[in-house]
Amino acid sequence: MGIKDFQDFLETECASACLSVDLLKISRAFVPKRMPISRLNQIAKTGRFCVIVDAESCLDRLYGGYFSDWVCGGQWNRMTAFLSNLVQACQNANMDLVVFFNGALEKEKIKEWNAQQHSQKDKVRYVLRHISSKGTPPPKVWWTQPVFLKEAVKMALRQLGVSVACSMDDHHLEVIRFCREHNLQGIIAQESIYTIFDPPRYFSSNNLKLTYKGSLETKEYIMDEIAKCMNLNPNRFCIFAALLGNHILTDDDLIPFRDSIPSLDHGKHRKSRDKLDAEMIKGICDYVRNLAAVDNLEVVGADVFKLAKTNKTELIEKFKQSVHYFVSGTGEGFYRGYNQPKGPAASLHNYTGPHGRSPVGQGDVRLHGNAMGDAQKKKIPQVPNEILRVAVDRHQKGLMHPFIYQVLAQGEVKLPVILEDDATRELNPYVDVYRPLRQTIYSVLLNLNKQKIVHEIQHKDKPNSSQPDFTAQIKEWVVRPGLNHPTFEMVTVRPVEWKVPSVQRMWLGHQDGDKDRRIRAFLTMMMSDTSLMMNTNYVPQHLLVMCTVLRYLIQYGRLLQRQELDAFLAMSVSPLLHDVQTMQDLKLPNILPRGSQLASLFMAGIETASIANDVCGAPIPWTMICPWNYMDGKLFHFKLLKANNNTPLLDMCRSPVEAQGGQLEIAGVVVGQWGPNMSNRRGRGGVSQMPPQVMSVGQRGRGFYNGRGGFMPRQALMRGRPAPPMYRPTFYGRGRGSPAKRPVRIVARPGRGRTVKAPPPKGRGVTVAVSSAIKSKSPDQDYDDAEEEVNGGYSGASEDDEESGVAAVSVNA
Numbered sequence: 125m126g127i128k129d130f131q132d133f134l135e136t137e138c139a140s141a142c143l144s145v146d147l148l149k150i151s152r153a154f155v156p157k158r159m160p161i162s163r164l165n166q167i168a169k170t171g172r173f174c175v176i177v178d179a180e181s182c183l184d185r186l187y188g189g190y191f192s193d194w195v196c197g198g199q200w201n202r203m204t205a206f207l208s209n210l211v212q213a214c215q216n217a218n219m220d221l222v223v224f225f226n227g228a229l230e231k232e233k234i235k236e237w238n239a240q241q242h243s244q245k246d247k248v249r250y251v252l253r254h255i256s257s258k259g260t261p262p263p264k265v266w267w268t269q270p271v272f273l274k275e276a277v278k279m280a281l282r283q284l285g286v287s288v289a290c291s292m293d294d295h296h297l298e299v300i301r302f303c304r305e306h307n308l309q310g311i312i313a314q315e316s317i318y319t320i321f322d323p324p325r326y327f328s329s330n331n332l333k334l335t336y337k338g339s340l341e342t343k344e345y346i347m348d349e350i351a352k353c354m355n356l357n358p359n360r361f362c363i364f365a366a367l368l369g370n371h372i373l374t375d376d377d378l379i380p381f382r383d384s385i386p387s388l389d390h391g392k393h394r395k396s397r398d399k400l401d402a403e404m405i406k407g408i409c410d411y412v413r414n415l416a417a418v419d420n421l422e423v424v425g426a427d428v429f430k431l432a433k434t435n436k437t438e439l440i441e442k443f444k445q446s447v448h449y450f451v452s453g454t455g456e457g458f459y460r461g462y463n464q465p466k467g468p469a470a471s472l473h474n475y476t477g478p479h480g481r482s483p484v485g486q487g488d489v490r491l492h493g494n495a496m497g498d499a500q501k502k503k504i505p506q507v508p509n510e511i512l513r514v515a516v517d518r519h520q521k522g523l524m525h526p527f528i529y530q531v532l533a534q535g536e537v538k539l540p541v542i543l544e545d546d547a548t549r550e551l552n553p554y555v556d557v558y559r560p561l562r563q564t565i566y567s568v569l570l571n572l573n574k575q576k577i578v579h580e581i582q583h584k585d586k587p588n589s590s591q592p593d594f595t596a597q598i599k600e601w602v603v604r605p606g607l608n609h610p611t612f613e614m615v616t617v618r619p620v621e622w623k624v625p626s627v628q629r630m631w632l633g634h635q636d637g638d639k640d641r642r643i644r645a646f647l648t649m650m651m652s653d654t655s656l657m658m659n660t661n662y663v664p665q666h667l668l669v670m671c672t673v674l675r676y677l678i679q680y681g682r683l684l685q686r687q688e689l690d691a692f693l694a695m696s697v698s699p700l701l702h703d704v705q706t707m708q709d710l711k712l713p714n715i716l717p718r719g720s721q722l723a724s725l726f727m728a729g730i731e732t733a734s735i736a737n738d739v740c741g742a743p744i745p746w747t748m749i750c751p752w753n754y755m756d757g758k759l760f761h762f763k764l765l766k767a768n769n770n771t772p773l774l775d776m777c778r779s780p781v782e783a784q785g786g787q788l789e790i791a792g793v794v795v796g797q798w799g800p801n802m803s804n805r806r807g808r809g810g811v812s813q814m815p816p817q818v819m820s821v822g823q824r825g826r827g828f829y830n831g832r833g834g835f836m837p838r839q840a841l842m843r844g845r846p847a848p849p850m851y852r853p854t855f856y857g858r859g860r861g862s863p864a865k866r867p868v869r870i871v872a873r874p875g876r877g878r879t880v881k882a883p884p885p886k887g888r889g890v891t892v893a894v895s896s897a898i899k900s901k902s903p904d905q906d907y908d909d910a911e912e913e914v915n916g917g918y919s920g921a922s923e924d925d926e927e928s929g930v931a932a933v934s935v936n937a
Contacts, residue, residue, distance in 0.1 A: 126369030126378070129400040131316035134345065137402055141349035147175075147327065147340040151219035154309070174220040175327070176303050178313035179277065180295065182329030183269050186223075186277050190264035195251060195543070195715065197723025197757025198270035204280045204752050205704045210334055211284045217340075222308065223281055224299050225274060227290035227519055227526035229534055233371045234601065237538060238610040241603045244268055244541045252545050252717050259714040271542050271727035272751060275734060278522045279750045288522035292529070296321075300453045312342070320365040321453035322347050322358070354409050362454070363424065364412045366446035368400065373446040377439055380432040385411065421447055503597050504535045505570050514631055518738075523746075525735045531569060536599040536612075543724040546605040551721050554728040555602050557680055561732055563617055564649050566598050569739050572619040574626045594619050622648055630741035642743035647672065649736045651679050666753040667696055669737070669744060673729035687767035688722060694763045694776035696754040712761055719764045723757050730755075 135142065151173035177186075184190060188206035193199045214221055230237070251262045281288050291298040300321045303311055310325030311318055318326050328343040335341060351358050369375045385407040400408075418424060425440035432439055451457040515532050518524035527537050539555050546553075567573070576594045596617040604611055625633070625641045633641075647653040650672035656662045663671050674692060677683050700706055730751060737744050766776050 126367075126375060126400045127317055127320075127365055128315070130319070130365075130368055130405065131314065133400075133402055133405050134316065134319065134350065137406075138350050138353040141346045141353055142328070142343045143346060144331075145327070145342060145344045147342060148213060148217035148219065149339065151214070151217045154218060172218050172220045174222065174306075174308050175310045175312055175325075176299060176308050177221055177223045178295075178299055178311060178315065178318075178329070179223050179274070180226045181314040182312065182332060183273055183277070184267060185329055185332045187269070187273060190267050193261065193758050194267065194270050195255065195261055195720050195757075196712075196761045197720065197727060198273070198276070198751065198755065199707065199757060200276060200750075200752035200755055201702055201704050202708060203276065204283075206334075207277070207280050208284060210340075211281075211286055213334060213338065213340060220287070222287040222289060222302070222306075223277075224289045224291065224295075224302065225278065225522060225526075226295040227522075227529065228293050228295050228298075229530045229536055229538065230294065231534070231536065234538075234610050235374075236371060237601075238603070238608075241541045242608060245546075245603060248541060248543055249546075251543065252720070255715050255717045255720060259716075261715060268541075268543065270757070271724050272731045272734075275525065275731060276751050279746060280752075282522070283747070283750070290519055290522045290526065292516070292519065297449075297453050301458060304455065304458050317365070317370075317450075317453070319345060319347065319350060320361050320450050322361075322455060356409055356413055360412050360415070360418055362447050362450035363415075363418055363421075364409060365450045366443060367408050367412065367428065368405070370446055370449070372449055373439075373442045377442060381428050384431050503595075504531075505572070505575060505596060507532050507570075508628065511627055511631065524738045525731075527735050528569065528738055531566060531598060535597070536601065538601040539603075541603050542728055544721050545717065550718060551683060551725060552681075554725055555600070557677070557683070557725065558729060558732045559615065561649065561676065561736065562600075563615060564620055565732075565736050565739050566596065566615070566617040567620050568624055568645065568649065569627060570596050570617065571627050572596065572617065573624050576619045624648070627739070630739075633741075638741075639743065642741045646737055646740040646743050649740070650733060651676055665744075666748050669730060669733050669749050670696060670754045673726060673733055676729060677726070683725070684722075687770075688764060690773045690776060691760055691764040691767045692726065694767070694773060695756065695760045697777055698759060698763070701754070701756050701759060702752075707756055707758055710758060710762065712758060712765070714765065715761060716764065716768075719761050722764075723755075723760055727751070727755070 154173035156171045179186060186203075186207065187194070188199070188203050191199070191202075193202070211221070247266045247268050251266050251268070254260070254262045254266075278288055289302060296315065296317050299311065299313075300318065300323060302308075303323055308324070310327055311323045312327045312329050312332065314329045326345045326347070328345065332340070332342045347358070351361075356364060366373055367378065367381065369378050382404065385404065387403070387407075412418075415424060415427075421444045422440065425443040426436075428443060429436050429439045512532060515524065515529050519526060519529040530537050542554055544551065544553060572594050579592060579594075598615045598617055599612045600615055601610065601612045624645055625638075629638060630642050630645060643658070644653060647657055652672040652675045657668065657671065670692070674684070674689065678689070695701065730749070734749050737749065763776055
């Protein structure tokens with residue numbers, strides 16, 4: 125689309141308008157302007173520098189950057205750690221953020237969405253080919269967002285106290301209107317359409333970088349400098365943008381006009397191109413600059429399409445609508461109440477309408493008619509107004525998955541591309557795997573069971589009466605192999621065969637039994653309604669959603685193998701799950717294509733389960749759905765590699781340190797080396813496939829990194845979990861008749877120092893020289909300390925021991 129190509133033009137041809145700035149420095153020097161009381165709102169009253177972040181254009185930045193671990197399924201604790209640092213830095217510098225997500229279906233932009241999904245599909249194909257051939261992470265140019273990223277970022281921001289909003293109809297217009305309504309100071313995004321809308325200040329999200337020196341660096345686009353660079357009056361920007369092309373006036377519509385633009389070099393007519401280069405953009409700019417007048421859009425449109433052979437009237441009308449679309453996003457259009465004209469309009473400045481307001485905050489009033497009209501067209505049952513009001517309110521605040529509002533209002537959803545292989549089809553497509561679950565979700569959301577029951581009650585005395593059709597049709601937009609055009613599949617939804625509460629009862633009920641009804645409805649939808657699922661001694665609360673997804677995959681068919689299920693379970697209970705630094709330093713010897721696809725399939729199930737939870741009235745707290753409670757892509761791959769080597773599940777649930785071999789560092793000094801535990805590490809042929817690791821003593825006595833700039837005690841993390849198994853680690857033993865010894869805590873720090881082969885085995889055990897204070901401990905007390913240290917509770921060496929230096933550590937594995 126032409127308007128998107130304008131962003132690259134700004135970067136290359138208008139470099140003087142792109143200034144490097146430090147957002148934190150700007151926010152510290154910010155002085156709020158005096159405003160009338162009537163224009164002040166809750167955000168403006170804070171007196172802080174507040175900007176709106178368009179999340180759709182900077183998901184990679186919010187994830188933490190282009191680091192390659194995304195291909196494993198998502199580094200969610202690392203993401204929360206980055207967001208915590210970002211939010212803390214902004215708050216300390218007098219800066220507030222409002223993060224705006226795209227929750228609109230935007231059916232009129234479906235061709236653009238389809239093109240983006242096919243581009244993503246090409247990247248996925250390159251990524252899987254790279255993994256299959258090299259087994260290493262792909263280059264950052266092929267970065268695609270991990271599954272469930274949007275919802276995970278929402279949850280993390282909500283946990284950090286950051287304001288979140290979600291669009292409903294047109295994302296870009298709602299972002300700029302929200303900015304103007306709440307008197308925000310600027311927008312952080314990477315969409316050239318905002319240069320046309322002319323926000324108070326416009327910052328680049330692609331160049332956003334939080335540095336170690338405490339600055340938030342990016343680029344600011346200066347609107348006046350852009351106008352000077354292009355030598356174009358700002359009052360002609362909307363016509364210029366319309367002629368670049370958008371979802372209203374498409375590239376195909378503009379082919380006759382672009383063919384008429386002469387070449388700047390030779391004065392010859394050029395052939396139309398799909399992507400606008402700098403020369404074509406300059407030619408369009410020259411055309412708009414040379415227009416005698418721009419007040420009469422009818423005259424301008426006739427001149428633009430003078431070479432069009434057919435549909436000239438329709439093209440002129442599209443041109444006027446496109447111009448009005450861009451004007452509605454400008455300050456003039458906002459304050460003058462500029463909206464899309466409903467009839468012919470011949471002038472750019474003579475149209476006035478109702479005050480254009482953002483749908484945020486009042487969309488429920490306007491939405492009812494649209495939803496009812498769409499319901500009749502799509503054969504969707506009429507939705508009660510109270511349900512629509514609740515859905516709109518939660519949708520706008522980012523408290524509910526966007527699918528729910530889209531189904532209620534329009535009866536359509538879009539299913540994006542994820543990391544899965546279309547060529548081999550080793551795993552079924554996620555669209556097909558979770559379609560039965562989505563059908564159940566649609567049925568419960570649309571109250572099909574209640575309608576059937578009401579009809580049966582009303583006609584119980586009329587056995588011969590005709591039975592109405594209680595089905596509904598939901599349109600799912602999908603991307604299938606071999607089809608380049610936008611494709612949708614009509615999904616038939618029928619009443620479920622089990623008793624389910626109505627949506628009104630699950631969303632608005634306050635009776636004693638409503639809570640149980642909600643959780644039972646959710647578990648039944650997930651095919652997990654068993655007594656043990658609600659027993660926290662078997663399934664901890666923070667692992668409930670994960671277990672329901674795994675149960676669903678097992679019952680679906682031959683998807684998960686036994687060792688792959690073991691890898692998921694071992695990952696979820698591993699203490700390393702919350703150790704951000706260790707997971708960041710861990711180097712995987714190999715990345716498996718099937719492992720990457722399994723992680724994506726699993727996270728797609730988590731997203732579908734979150735939709736089911738929202739439909740059932742959120743019986744599971746949103747904090748228990750956060751993926752960093754149970755998922756880490758790199759750790760899952762690590763466990764999967766061990767599981768493929770026939771490692772028992774109990775052994776996989778231990779810390780991965782003891783089975784790899786490597787060397788131990790204390791304060792940067794190597795004090796011991798050991799080889800891999802071959803008895804537990806042998807795969808096929810008895811050869812270990814895991815390289816030795818380099819270890820160092822971690823941060824003593826501080827527990828786990830909590831993602832908010834601090835460390836969480838082990839007791840807080842283990843609350844609600846079953847007790848860890850009583851086992852003796854392979855690197856901790858009594859030796860040959862020697863008394864129990866207290867080990868030094870070991871934390872994986874791969875890549876530091878040189879790995880040394882272990883000496884020839886002379887039996888099992890560990891010999892550690894310890895102080896007399898430690899020797900005086902009883903064996904039982906020593907064993908408790910060892911268990912806590914294996915789980916990362918604290919460092920085994922005291923301050924005195926570390927100062928004097930721990931004696932030689934030798935491990936014979």
